[in-house]
Amino acid sequence: MKAVIFEKIGSVKLAEISKPKLLNPDDALVKITSTAICGTDLHIINGNIPVEEDFVIGHEAVGIVEEIGNDVKKVKPNDRVVVSCTVQCGFCVNCRRGVAALCEKGGIFGCGKARGGFAGAQAEYMRVPYADMVLEPIPDNISDDEALFVGDILSTGYMAAENGCIRPGDIVAIFGSGPVGLCTLACAKLFGASKIINVDLLDYRLEEAQRLGADIVINANNTDPVEEIKNATKGRGADVTIEAIGDPKTLQACINSVRGGGNISIVGVFPPGVVEISMKEMLIQNLTIKMGLVNVINMGKLLTLIMNGKLDVTSLITHRLDLDDAEDAYHIFQKVPGRAQGNT
Secondary structure, eight states: OEEEEEEETTEEEEEEOOOOOOOSTTOEEEEEEEEOOOHHHHHHHTTSSOOOTTEEOOOOEEEEEEEEOTTOOSOOTTOEEEEOSEEOOSOSHHHHTTOGGGOTTOEETTSOGGGTOOOOSSBSEEEESSHHHHEEEOOTTSOHHHHGGGGTHHHHHHHHHHHTTOOTTOEEEEEOOSHHHHHHHHHHGGGTOSEEEEEESOHHHHHHHHHTTOSEEEETTTSOHHHHHHHHTTTSOEEEEEEOSOOHHHHHHHHHHEEEEEEEEEOSOOOSSOOOOOHHHHHHTTOEEEEOSOOGGGHHHHHHHHHTTSOOOGGGOOOOOOGGGHHHHHHHHHHSTTTTTOOO
């Protein structure tokens, strides 16, 4: 079968490899019908995430179940499914506590042996372990496009909003209007925010934020976002600020622009190294920070919201290419402003 493999730093290639087989009774074999490139894939190419050569990458996908092991009960052959970006057993302590990303037996698809060694989704087929926990059936009236992001960035956006503890009437400021920031915007609306402010450096992203319902957009190249947020909130600050980039400067801006007693939610992936913040300032302002990797336990809930017309982020899809054109797809993705460093 054809698959996208990590070749070396700066390069991926389309290769012919063996079709995967079921290894365990809780496995499923899924024929991939749509997949996507994530900012994490660019981190791999740029060498920020170490992955072995010839490893199949990718972790955002929908497909059709072709074969299941004897212990799989949730899905059956010919079911359309979303594949979670993470692998979780469903039985370990962390899974039972609802923190699927920290599964003791799991990992992340397409991110090498250090993250479980699970071959990725940018292929014609993939083996899915713990299928009952990792796969979510797609309702008939939901398209592949609508379901594609549920397994990663839409789940991340929902978690970002949930971790911000948004309450009806809150003012929310989102720093970063890439795919994750825009999914966060779409989900923040579900929690009853009265005003949503999106911050970015790129106008085309801010235009998309407006299309998705942002009340105020701020280009940080042109003005001080902290000052603008304070002006928009009568000097008080936002009730919730969300960091969806992974940059120490934007984290500080989140701290500076949130009100006393407010909440800061972090889903941006920061580069290696120490990030300095003033703990005294955090203490005096009674601020709460919550952060974490994507939690996919809400996939079924998100599909229900999509099915009932409450959530739609298909406008984030900008290019459609065949698997044969995967190398070109990566070149396109890397050249998009704001993506060269793998920002989500």
